[in-house]
Amino acid sequence: MNRPNPNLNFPGGCIDGPRHLYAVRVYYEDTDLSGITYHANYLRWFERARSDLLRLLKIDQRAAIEAGEGAYAVSEVNLKYLRPAKLDDDVLIETTCTEVGAASCRMNQKAFRVSGAGDELLSEASLRVGFITLEGRPRRQPEEWRAAFRSMMEDDPT
Numbered sequence: 001m002n003r004p005n006p007n008l009n010f011p012g013g014c015i016d017g018p019r020h021l022y023a024v025r026v027y028y029e030d031t032d033l034s035g036i037t038y039h040a041n042y043l044r045w046f047e048r049a050r051s052d053l054l055r056l057l058k059i060d061q062r063a064a065i066e067a068g069e070g071a072y073a074v075s076e077v078n079l080k081y082l083r084p085a086k087l088d089d090d091v092l093i094e095t096t097c098t099e100v101g102a103a104s105c106r107m108n109q110k111a112f113r114v115s116g117a118g119d120e121l122l123s124e125a126s127l128r129v130g131f132i133t134l135e136g137r138p139r140r141q142p143e144e145w146r147a148a149f150r151s152m153m154e155d156d157p158t
Contacts, residue, residue, distance in 0.1 A: 013052045013093075018152050020056065020095040022049035023114075026085050037085040042123045043077075046109045049093040050129070057148040070131050070139045075104065077127040083113070085122050090114045100149045103138045104130040 013022030024045050032038045054061055054072075065071050085091055092112045099106035106128050112119040131141040 011048075011052075013049060013056070015053075015056050015152065018096055020049065020053040020152070022052050022093040022095070024048070024091045024093065026087055026089040026091060028087060030085075031087050035087050037089075039081065042079065042081070042085075042111055042125075045091065045093050045111060046095075046125055046127075049095050049109065050107070053095055057145075057152075059145050059148060065134070068134055070133050072129050073132050073136075075128045075130045077125055079123065079125045081123050083120055083122045085111070085113060091122065092119070097149045097152045098126075100146050100153070102140045102146075103132075104128055104141075105149050 013020055026037055030037050030041045092114050094110045096108050097105055109125045111123040113122055131139050133139045
């Protein structure tokens, strides 16, 4: 088997100051019978963006799980739908970290439709993500991970 082209850009986002940006496109499979994005797909896009953020912050969640150290889990989410995303829309997910605790982080996420007419806010979520043992108990995040999250905050206390 031939090796893939090393210049191939896999899906991923970027960190822009205090924001993480992650692009998605609305495909047919994302929509319901009316051609509007099915509501649960916003949660899926937000999850992908957070996973990409961890990768960019050098937080290896797979290694933590395999070593039995723990995993991140959403403990609460408040999601508001403002406008529908439609088939073939370009959507930008913006993630910001608002609070870092010993075992959890609070984040805000927004989905924008990106078009020549300007960006339109489609959905926004506020959530808390906790680091837990594989048995489901809260566990202190490694200090270097907390520092990585704090580095994204506008008022970085470190």
